[in-house]
Amino acid sequence: MPALRVPKRKAEPVKRRLKKLGLYDGKRRPKREGEFVLLPVIEDPILRSLGYEVLPSELPLRPERQLYKNLESVLAGRLSEEELKHLRRYDIVGDIAVIQVPRELSHRVDDIVWGLRKVHPFIRVVAQKGFHEGAFRIREYSIIWGERRLETVHRENGVQIKVDLSKAFFNPRMKGERYRLAQLVRDGERILIPFAGVLPYALVIARYKRVKITAxxxxxxxxxxxxxxIELNRERLKGEIEFIHGDVFDVLPELPTHDRVISPTPRGVDALALTLGRAEKWLHYYDFVHETDVGAFRTRIMDACTMLGKECRVRVKKVSDFKPHVFKVCADVEIKGK
Ligand SMILES: C[S@@+](CC[C@H](N)C(=O)[O-])C[C@H]1O[C@@H](n2cnc3c(N)ncnc32)[C@H](O)[C@@H]1O
Structure with missing residues (x-):
């Protein structure tokens, strides 16, 4: 598979351009090579006209893609090529495999369960996921194999997270994002996390940094x-976590401002002014944005800063695909002063 060899300082703009051209291969990881970066690309004659060297390169698959590939190859003997095309990405949460079975594969459920157990011999439950429901963002699940439970302990970023998928929201795909934030945080910060769920962000940050978190x-x-x-991880945590049960819209106005606010905002909720108002230095604000509206989202945040008399620098980062053309994004807002 080809890769484009680009000087390190040009890697980000070239990657953006490749994405616009539909030539960036998100299934593989880019790789540093001294002062250059190898960007994974899809074979296309246009590549040769971009002014960079095109090399054959075995760039590694992203881990979730690798897992998916493993399932695909295990099932290759049982499912037809056409059926394999309908296989979807799945998640492993603790010892539960969470899958989506499209209509085209509904007659192949037993084979898919067999394949999942072969790739992940430790799983004890296979659950099929439905949609997120209501303000608490809990999904509908049906258990299609194994023990009748949706409770498990998930391990990520050096912490253990007890979850019950039937009772509370949890998304294992945000593991990298939680690690990114933990790296941005400095020892000594006071951090506020509204919409905290079962505390994945708080635990990962407190695992690595000596901070005071209010969630x-x-x-x-x-x-x-x-x-x-908090109890399960007590021995591992460097930071402290205070956890408040309540409505963010009632609780936050009563709280003092914090150095950093992290808002994993539920879809359809507007907590921008509220969370920005509680942030002294940084706000990380998550939202769901159509690809054509990223500029408008940034402008909305800049306007909110102006309204609150804050001078801000805003960088919007795509976090994950949500549905075709709609991304989950995070606005990293640096507040420079009043
Ligand atoms: C998108 S989930 C994020 C949860 C968690 N931060 C995570 O990443 O797993 C949003 C969370 O906000 C909670 N929530 C929704 N409305 C709320 C409100 N008004 N006040 C406090 N929490 C709320 C939901 O119950 C849910 O746990």
Whole structure:
């Protein structure tokens, strides 16, 4: 598979251009080579006209793609090529495999369960996921194999996270994002996390940094799991976590401002002014944005800064695909002063 060899300082703009051209291969990872970066690309004659060297290169698959590939190759003897095309990405949460079975594969459920157990011999439950429901963002699940439970302990970024998928939101795909934030945080910071769920962000940050975190969550069951998670990880945490059960819109106005606010905002909720108002130096604000509206989203944040008399620098980062043409994004807002 080809890669484009680009000087390090040009890697980001070239990557953006490749994405616009539909030539960036997101299934593989870029790789540093001294002062150059090898960007994974899809074979196309246009590549030769971009002014950079095109090399054959075995760039590694992203880990989740690698897992998916493993399932695909295990199932290759059982499913037809046409059927394999319909296989979807799946998640492993603790010892639970969470899958989506499209209509085209509904007659192949037993084979898919067999394949998942072969690739992940430790799984004890296979659950099929439905949609996120209501303000607490809990999904509908049906268990299609194994023990009748959706509770498990998930390990990520050096912490253990007890989850119950039937009671509280949890997304294992945000593991990299949580690690990114933990790296941005400095020892000594005071951090506020509204919409905290079972505390994945708080635990990962407190695992690595000596900080004081205040987290807020309305779903009573997520809150109780979060309290259990603080105990479960007590020995590992460098930082402290205070967890408040309540509505962000009632609780935040009563809290002092914090150095950093991290808002994993539920879809469809507008907490921008509220969270920005509580942030002294940084706000990380998550939202779901159509690819054509990223500029408007940035402008909305700049306008909110102006309204609050804050001078801000805003960088919008794509975090994951949500549905075709809609991304989950994070606005990293640096507040430079009043
Ligand atoms: C998108 S989830 C994020 C959860 C967690 N931060 C994570 O990443 O796993 C949003 C969370 O906000 C909670 N929530 C929704 N509305 C809320 C409100 N008004 N006040 C406090 N929490 C709320 C939901 O119960 C849910 O746990």
């Amino acid at each position: 807020v969550e309305l779903n009573r069951e997520a809150y109780e799991l979060g309290l259990e998670n």
